[in-house]
Each structure stands twice: as C-alpha cells, then as structure tokens.
Amino acid sequence: MTSRTLIKDLASLxxxxxxxxxWVEKVRDQKRVQFVILRDESGSAQLVNSVNDETxxxxxxxxxxMHGSFVTVEGDLKADERVKLGGLEVKVRSLTVESVAxxxxxxxxxxxxxxxxxxxxxLRRPEAQLIFRVQTTIEHAMRQHWIDEGFxxxxxxxxxxxxxxSRAELFEVPYFETTAYLAQSPQLFKQMAQSxxxxxxxxxxxxxxADPSYTSRHATEFTSIDSEISWIDSHEDxxxxxxxxxxxxxxxxxxxxxxxxxxxxGIQLQVPALPFPRIPHAEVKAIVEARGHTIERTDGDLDPxxxxxxxxxxxxxxxxxxxxxxxYPSSVRPFxxxxxxxxxxxxxxxxxxxxxxxxxxxxxxxxxxDVLEAQIVEKGMNPAELEEYLDFFRYGTPPHGGFGMGLARxxxxxxxxxxxxETTYLFRGPTRLTP
Numbered sequence: 324m325t326s327r328t329l330i331k332d333l334a335s336l337x338x339x340x341x342x343x344x345x346w347v348e349k350v351r352d353q354k355r356v357q358f359v360i361l362r363d364e365s366g367s368a369q370l371v372n373s374v375n376d377e378t379x380x381x382x383x384x385x386x387x388x389m390h391g392s393f394v395t396v397e398g399d400l401k402a403d404e405r406v407k408l409g410g411l412e413v414k415v416r417s418l419t420v421e422s423v424a425x426x427x428x429x430x431x432x433x434x435x436x437x438x439x440x441x442x443x444x445x446l447r448r449p450e451a452q453l454i455f456r457v458q459t460t461i462e463h464a465m466r467q468h469w470i471d472e473g474f475x476x477x478x479x480x481x482x483x484x485x486x487x488x489s490r491a492e493l494f495e496v497p498y499f500e501t502t503a504y505l506a507q508s509p510q511l512f513k514q515m516a517q518s519x520x521x522x523x524x525x526x527x528x529x530x531x532x533a534d535p536s537y538t539s540r541h542a543t544e545f546t547s548i549d550s551e552i553s554w555i556d557s558h559e560d561x562x563x564x565x566x567x568x569x570x571x572x573x574x575x576x577x578x579x580x581x582x583x584x585x586x587x588x589g590i591q592l593q594v595p596a597l598p599f600p601r602i603p604h605a606e607v608k609a610i611v612e613a614r615g616h617t618i619e620r621t622d623g624d625l626d627p628x629x630x631x632x633x634x635x636x637x638x639x640x641x642x643x644x645x646x647x648x649x650x651y652p653s654s655v656r657p658f659x660x661x662x663x664x665x666x667x668x669x670x671x672x673x674x675x676x677x678x679x680x681x682x683x684x685x686x687x688x689x690x691x692x693d694v695l696e697a698q699i700v701e702k703g704m705n706p707a708e709l710e711e712y713l714d715f716f717r718y719g720t721p722p723h724g725g726f727g728m729g730l731a732r733x734x735x736x737x738x739x740x741x742x743x744x745e746t747t748y749l750f751r752g753p754t755r756l757t758p
Contacts, residue, residue: 331365333400333411341400341413343368344421346447347392350385357385359415360408361396364452369408370396372415381418391424391447435744442749442758450587454746457580458734462527464575465548465568474523474550479512481505481529485708492532494543505531508727511712513551514659514688517723518715525550527730535753539742540680540732544751548733551725557663558671558687561724562647565675565685566599569645569733576737588738599645600637604669607633607648624655625674625681634679649673658698661689661724675728678736685726692716 328341345363359370374382388394398413406412429441438445445451469476482496482503494505508530516524530547552564574594576584581592602610607625608618611632618629625633625648637646650669653662660670672686689695692713699706706713731743744750749758 329365330361330363330368333368333413334409336400338401339399340397342395342397343413344395345393347388347390347394347424349390350388352386357382359385359388361394361413362447362449367408367449369406369412370398370415370418371412372418378415381415384418384420385415388420389424389426391427391444392420393422393424395419395421435742439744439750439755440758446748451745453580453583453587454734454738454740455748457576457584457738458730458746460575460579461572461730461733462548464572466525466527468568468571469523469525469550472523474525475516475521477509477512477516477521477524477526478528479506479509479526481531483511485711492534494531494533507532508547509549510659510727511715513549513725514712514720514723515715517551517553517688517690518718518720522554523550523552530727537753539744540729540735542731542743542747542750542752545743545747546730548728548730549725551723553721553723555687555722555724558649558673558685558724561685561687561726562599562601562649562673565683565726565728566595566597566645566647570595570597573737584738588740590739592737593644595643595645599647599675600641600643601647601649601673602633602637603650604648604652605650610636622655623652627680630676630681631679634676644678646676647673648676656686658702658704659688659695661687662698671724675726677733678739680732680736682732682736683726683728685724687722687724690716690720690722 326342327344330343330345333341343361345361347359348362348367349360351358355374357372357374361368361370372378372381372385396413396415397417398415400411400413402411404410427444429438429444482498483506484503492507496503496505509526513524526549528547529544531544533543534541550564552560555561573592577592577594584590584592611618611629614632614636616628616632618626620626633646633648637643651672653668653670656670656672660672662670670686674681675683689698695713695716696706699709731746734746735743740746
C-alpha cells in the first residue's frame with residue numbers, strides 16, 4: 324500500500340512525489356489550469372492541474388468533481404510562497420475518485436437542527452473537528468494528572484436498581500423480570516470506592532437525565548467527568564483538585580490548539596491563574612442583587628442570570644473566567660452533602676461557574692451513617708429505600724468528597740459556542756434520538 328501523507332505534514336517534506344487523499348472542498352475550473360482545494364482530517368491543500376492534451380482525462384475528471392467527493396491523488400509537491408494556502412501546492416499526476424458525493428443537504432447557514440440531522444456532514448467542517456481534538460486534549464491532560472497523582476480509574480455501571488439522585492429524572496429500562504434505571508451519575512459508586520479503601524478515583528463516562536429541558540446547556544445523555552478523594556478536611560481540598568485539573572487541561576489546550584482556536588473561533592485562550600476565586604453563596608446573592616438582578620427562585624439556588632452576573636463581577640474585579648460559589652444552603656443540596664459543625668443551614672459544597680455558566684457541583688460528603696439517616700428523613704425520604712447505600716458507611720468510611728462536571732459544557736464555554744449541541748458528537752435531547 325502506498326504511504327499516505329497527511330496534509331499537515333506536507334510543509335515538512337522536500338519538493339517531490341506525494342500521495343494524498345481527502346475530500347474535495349472547492350474546484351476552480353479554468354480554461355488552461357484547474358485548482359482543487361483538498362481537505363483531509365489534518366488540514367487543506369491546493370492541487371493544481373495544467374490542462375493540455377496529456378492531462379485531458381484528468382481535466383475531465385476534475386471538471387466533474389462534486390463538493391465532498393473523496394479522491395486519491397498522486398502528484399508532485401512544490402513549495403510556492405505565492406500560494407495562500409500553506410505556501411505549497413501539489414501538481415496532479417493522477418486523480419482517482421474513490422467516492423462520488425451528491426449535492427449537500429446542508430449549507431453554512433443551515434440551522435443547528437438541520438445540521439444535526441446530517442451530523443456526519445456537519446462534522447466535516449474544520450472547526451467541528453477542532454472541537455473534538457480540543458475535547459481529546461482535555462481528557463488526556465486530566466487523565467495524566469490523575470494518574471500522576473496515584474488515582475484509580477473506574478468504570479461504574481450505568482444500569483442501576485435504584486435512583487442515584489432524583490427519582491424524577493430517571494429513565495426506566497425493562498430488565499428481564501424487573502425494572503432498571505439508567506444512571507444519572509456515578510455518585511453512589513464513587514462513594515462506595517471510598518469505603519472500599521481506593522482513596523482517589525476518577526471516571527469519564529456517560530450519564531443520563533430524564534429532564535425535559537430544551538436549553539442550550541442540557542442533554543438527556545452527556546459525558547460526565549467525576550472524581551472522589553478520601554481523607555479530606557473540607558470541600559477546599561476538592562476545589563484544589565478541581566482547579567488543578569482544569570488548569571492542566573487548559574494549559575494543554577493552549578499549547579496544542581491555541582493558534583487553531585484563534586483562527587477558527589477568534590478566541591485567544593489564557594491559562595487560568597491559581598487559585599480560582601471563591602465566594603460564599605450568601606455573598607454572591609448580595610453581589611448579584613447590588614448589580615440589579617433579583618433572584619426569583621424560592622429554593623435559594625442561583626438562576627442562570629445570577630450565574631452570569633457573578634461571573635461578570637469576578638471578571639471585572641479579578642480578570643478570572645472561573646469562580647467557585649461555596650457554602651450552598653442545605654435546603655438546595657442533597658442529603659449526602661456534609662454540613663459544617665454548628666451550621667445546619669449550609670453545606671461544605673460548591674458550584675463552579677465558568678464564563679457565566681455552572682459546569683460542576685462538588686462537595687465534602689457526609690460519612691457518618693447516623694447523620695446521613697437523619698438528613699435523609701429531613702429531606703422527606705425513606706432510609707429503608709437507601710439501605711444498600713447506607714451500608715457503605717456502617718463499616719468505617721473516611722472523610723471524603725468529590726465533584727461531577729459536564730464535559731460538553733466545558734468545551735462549549737471554552738470555545739465561546741452557543742450550545743452543547745455543537746460540542747456533543749451525537750446529541751441526545753427530549754426530541755432527538757437520531758442519528
């Protein structure tokens with residue numbers, strides 16, 4: 324098999340024979356010369372064919388090329404500073420059409436829903452591919468940090484016998500003679516690993532929420548980044564882990580993709596400084612109200628506008644894109660969040676807000692079984708339905724905590740995009756199960 328050269332590698336080669344393959348992006352068919360813009364998974368290059376008697380067959384093939392057709396080209400690489408696309412071109416010796424494309428059903432101005440209907444075509448855009456290269460770099464950098472720090476990677480089950488969090492957001496699945504549920508998060512199993520003595524764990528995997536939300540940041544299936552650590556003093560230990568991971572990830576993105584991101588998205592990425600700002604929830608509410616926004620929610624939680632306002636305040640006063648909102652009221656946190664001694668009204672928890680949108684919730688967990696049972700009852704739940712979970716804490720469990728974070732949201736906000744539909748390979752929402 325002839326060795327194929329990726330377009331991104333052409334610039335490092337001397338003038339001479341090359342073998343390239345890719346999609347036809349554009350054809351300029353002139354009387355004496357033809358130009359083809361060829362794109363593969365690494366970039367684009369210009370092909371050129373001089374029209375004469377010897378090249379008549381190739382010229383006819385090029386004249387009939389459709390956008391999106393896949394071709395194999397044997398040619399001669401020649402550096403030429405006059406060529407705007409990379410300062411080089413490939414003079415065609417032979418061109419073989421491997422796959423003929425029809426007229427594309429989508430255009431640059433097609434709606435997001437139309438583009439999602441034809442996602443495999445939509446993903447051919449260079450900026451779309453860049454999104455998932457950035458995602459890959461983020462995951463790799465985080466994994467590297469976890470592994471360097473002695474963490475264990477888990478793959479927790481996604482079929483569960485009981486709810487992991489809110490029963491109202493469960494997908495039910497027929498399971499032989501009973502009913503199973505798709506996991507909303509690996510929360511229970513992350514904590515079980517602490518009881519098992521694993522100490523420090525992480526997982527990057529799917530999660531499911533039967534939430535009929537149609538916003539730009541919600542999905543029914545998403546990729547969740549989770550981590551849990553033992554022997555902590557407070558949620559501050561979790562926040563330190565969290566900000567270290569994100570800083571490592573964004574530094575890797577800047578190093579590997581910074582120039583491409585600026586070219587395709589017009590964003591000059593900066594590596595965030597440590598530590599990230601931390602503001603208690605009560606203080607956040609006061610800041611937001613002083614900026615003219617009244618939070619209408621009766622449960623005490625922040626609404627999306629409050630998230631935008633506190634993010635704007637932090638950006639204006641510190642220049643930072645991230646902010647930890649800490650010490651959330653116990654009324655809006657689940658039963659397993661630890662409440663500090665003598666402060667039953669708040670929890671050792673946080674939300675992490677990035678560029679105006681919440682991307683993560685983290686907390687120190689309650690590890691004392693008697694306190695857990697009391698908080699379950701206080702929340703109007705039945706401890707008997709959580710017996711298996713409570714067993715985790717009856718045989719000795721260290722103080723621990725962790726977080727869960729949505730991968731698609733992080734990438735969306737990093738690249739300044741308007742919806743996680745753009746940063747999810749195949750989006751799933753209340754009205755979308757295809758492709």
